[in-house]
Amino acid sequence: MTDTRPVRVRFAPSPTGRLHIGGARTALFNWALARSLGGAFILRVEDTDTERNSEESLHSILESLRWLGLDWDEGPEANGEFGPYFQTQRMANYQAAIDRGLSEGWLYRCFASAEEIGELVAEHRANKRSGRWEGPYRDLPVAEAEARAAAGEEFVLRFRVPMGQDVVIKDHIRGDVNFRSDEVEDWVAVRTGGMPTYNFCCAIDDADMQISHVIRGEEHLVNTPKQVLLAEALGVAVPDFAHVPLILGEDGKKLSKRTGDTALGDYIDKGYPADALFNFLALLGFSIDDKTTVFSREELVQHFDLKRISKGGALFDIDKLHWICGEYIRHMSVAHLTDAVLPSLRSAGLVSEPLVGDDSVTDLNVIGSRAWLERLVAAMQERLGLLNELPEKAAFLFSEGVELDKKAAKAVANEQAIAVLSHLATAFESADVFPPADWSAWVNEQAAQLDVGMGKVMKPLRAALSGTLGGPELLDILTLLGKQRSVSRIRAVL
Numbered sequence: 001m002t003d004t005r006p007v008r009v010r011f012a013p014s015p016t017g018r019l020h021i022g023g024a025r026t027a028l029f030n031w032a033l034a035r036s037l038g039g040a041f042i043l044r045v046e047d048t049d050t051e052r053n054s055e056e057s058l059h060s061i062l063e064s065l066r067w068l069g070l071d072w073d074e075g076p077e078a079n080g081e082f083g084p085y086f087q088t089q090r091m092a093n094y095q096a097a098i099d100r101g102l103s104e105g106w107l108y109r110c111f112a113s114a115e116e117i118g119e120l121v122a123e124h125r126a127n128k129r130s131g132r133w134e135g136p137y138r139d140l141p142v143a144e145a146e147a148r149a150a151a152g153e154e155f156v157l158r159f160r161v162p163m164g165q166d167v168v169i170k171d172h173i174r175g176d177v178n179f180r181s182d183e184v185e186d187w188v189a190v191r192t193g194g195m196p197t198y199n200f201c202c203a204i205d206d207a208d209m210q211i212s213h214v215i216r217g218e219e220h221l222v223n224t225p226k227q228v229l230l231a232e233a234l235g236v237a238v239p240d241f242a243h244v245p246l247i248l249g250e251d252g253k254k255l256s257k258r259t260g261d262t263a264l265g266d267y268i269d270k271g272y273p274a275d276a277l278f279n280f281l282a283l284l285g286f287s288i289d290d291k292t293t294v295f296s297r298e299e300l301v302q303h304f305d306l307k308r309i310s311k312g313g314a315l316f317d318i319d320k321l322h323w324i325c326g327e328y329i330r331h332m333s334v335a336h337l338t339d340a341v342l343p344s345l346r347s348a349g350l351v352s353e354p355l356v357g358d359d360s361v362t363d364l365n366v367i368g369s370r371a372w373l374e375r376l377v378a379a380m381q382e383r384l385g386l387l388n389e390l391p392e393k394a395a396f397l398f399s400e401g402v403e404l405d406k407k408a409a410k411a412v413a414n415e416q417a418i419a420v421l422s423h424l425a426t427a428f429e430s431a432d433v434f435p436p437a438d439w440s441a442w443v444n445e446q447a448a449q450l451d452v453g454m455g456k457v458m459k460p461l462r463a464a465l466s467g468t469l470g471g472p473e474l475l476d477i478l479t480l481l482g483k484q485r486s487v488s489r490i491r492a493v494l
Contacts, residue, residue: 005212005237007039011072012202014046015058018263021255021316022217022247024068025281029244030215031070032282032304042209043075045086046202048195064264067274068281069297082209087201090208094196097204097234098157098189106233107189109145109155110137132161135186157190159200159230167225172213172242172306179225187226203227207236215306218243242306245285248313255316271344271388272321276328280321284314294327322385329384338370338377341390345373348391350398364479367398372480379476393471397480401492402467411469412493417460420450424461425490434483439475464493 011027013019034041043065047053062076074080084090101107112120116136124133135158137145149155165181189200206214206227221243231238247255255262261270267277279294287310288295288303295303329337345351356368364372380394396402404412411417427446428434436442447457462469465477465486478486 005210007034007037008042008210008212009034009039009215010042010044010206010209010211012044012046012205013061014049014052015054015061016049016052017057018265019061019064021262021264021267021281024064024264025247025284026216026244027065027070028068028278028281029242029286029309031072032300033213033215033306034073035301036304039212040073041071042080042082042211043072043078043085044205044209045076046198047086047088048198048201050088050195060265064268067268068264068278069274087205090201090205091196093204093208094201097200098196101157101159101189101233104233105142106160107157108138108140108142108160108186109149110135110158110186110188111140111145111148111153111155112136132183132185138186154192156188156192158186159189159226159233161186161226161229165229167228169221169224169228170238170240172240173309173311174243177221177224181225181229184225184229189230199223199226200230203230204234206239207231207234210237211239213242213306214239215242215244218246242309244309245311246313247284248315250316250318252313252315269388271386272325273328273332273340273387276325277321279328280324283320284316285309294324326385329387330382332381334374334378334381337381338374341377341387342373344388344391348395350391350395364482367480367482375476376480379472379480383472396466396468396471397477400485401489402465404463404467404493407469408463408467411463412460416452416456417463418494420452420457420460421464421490421494423450424457425487425494428483428487428490431483434486435475435478461490464490 009030011023011030013023013027031041033039045058047058058076065072072078074082075085098107112135120133120136138158138160145155161181161184163182167179167181167184169177169179171177187199188197190196202223203226205211224241224243228238249255261267264277268274275296278297282295282300283293286304286308288299288308292299332340342351346353351368351373355370355373356366364375366372376394376397377390380390383393384390412421424446443454443457447454450457458474459469462471462474462477465474465481471477481489
């Protein structure tokens with residue numbers, strides 16, 4: 001399949017809610033094709049559902065796309081030569097097509113009520129008739145239709161689907177997909193009241209904006225012959241298509257709220273790294289090769305090809321997503337990861353805005369300073385699966401004291417542990433350097449003086465400092481708590 005037109009692709013969300021995870025994947029594939037072929041990625045807002053549209057939804061969608069790292073060349077806040085990019089601002093274009101359609105006869109007025117159409121369709125199905133059902137006003141003389149409309153009778157405009165015609169969809173994923181026009185009903189192009197429908201606006205906008213490739217979910221395949229027939233009626237170029245596979249939940253059915261979060265915002269709120277989620281979404285139906293799982297945006301752009309998108313459904317494997325998140329977190333620079341976790345730390349009330357001091361503060365005893373936070377992040381990095389896990393895992397390092405959980409309390413509830421802690425508190429108080437420079441040698445020395453194994457030193461000390469028996473390395477805990485707070489926690493236990 002070859003095409004000499006400049007590559008122009010679009011993502012066209014409706015501002016009626018948050019960005020769906022499937023929509024985010026579709027936007028990503030469009031963006032990747034544009035960037036890989038030096039084309040343009042257009043953002044078009046399909047806002048004809050005026051009762052459900054909201055500025056809040058639009059803002060959420062734009063911010064979600066930006067968070068994912070998808071920039072658009074034309075659209076809201078980017079302008080462009082083919083605007084406006086909101087469908088409600090393009091009504092003049094649609095009206096021109098409506099006037100032409102009525103004049104040329106490929107649109108006609110249908111006065112049937114919704115109830116009448118429902119009965120017609122039900123009868124058609126009950127009699128197991130093949131092909132489409134026939135619209136009752138398809139052959140109404142134009143003069144009579146105009147007279148009834150002038151008299152105030154309500155109507156919709158239907159597209160007059162030609163009979164006995166093959167409609168061939170050129171699809172980069174599925175090959176040529178053939179439809180018979182006899183299987184396509186005369187669909188509603190304009191609703192009662194004059195608002196055009198999705199299929200009508202979509203085909204006109206794609207033509208006006210010179211869209212070369214339409215990449216969208218396979219659920220839209222049934223709409224495609226309608227849009228192709230409209231483009232042919234208008235005498236405009238038909239874009240190439242690529243209908244990407246459905247995203248499936250763990251139950252093997254289309255991803256829904258029953259099997260997991262469906263809005264991109266849910267994953268943002270829960271602390272999934274943007275790069276990791278971008279990587280994961282790209283893997284839902286696409287692969288660079290048979291072995292590469294983790295890759296960057298630049299690598300995706302370098303290797304992206306519509307031919308590498310699969311036809312079969314893409315499983316939303318949450319375990320795989322979590323593994324990818326862990327990989328990204330472990331390989332982030334400490335500075336980058338610190339920036340990434342700051343929103344969740346602030347939301348939890350653990351750090352201030354701005355931070356204590358400024359970036360020049362290097363004293364690790366200044367809790368909440370940039371240097372202290374970077375040491376905290378470095379200590380916790382290997383233990384994070386999601387960015388928002390840090391506040392809970394690190395809360396004990398921000399507090400003045402801690403409550404011991406059951407295991408920690410048991411670890412210090414014996415005479416030997418008390419003796420060890422008493423010895424360590426005195427040793428720490430008299431130390432000129434804290435923590436000791438050679439931590440391992442220092443611990444060995446204390447264990448020898450107490451005539452106990454190292455574990456008998458480390459376990460009660462960890463319990464007293466953190467209130468639990470897990471967490472980061474003891475040296476990191478001592479460094480982050482500082483001398484005064486470390487000794488204070490040991491004394492509190494004693």
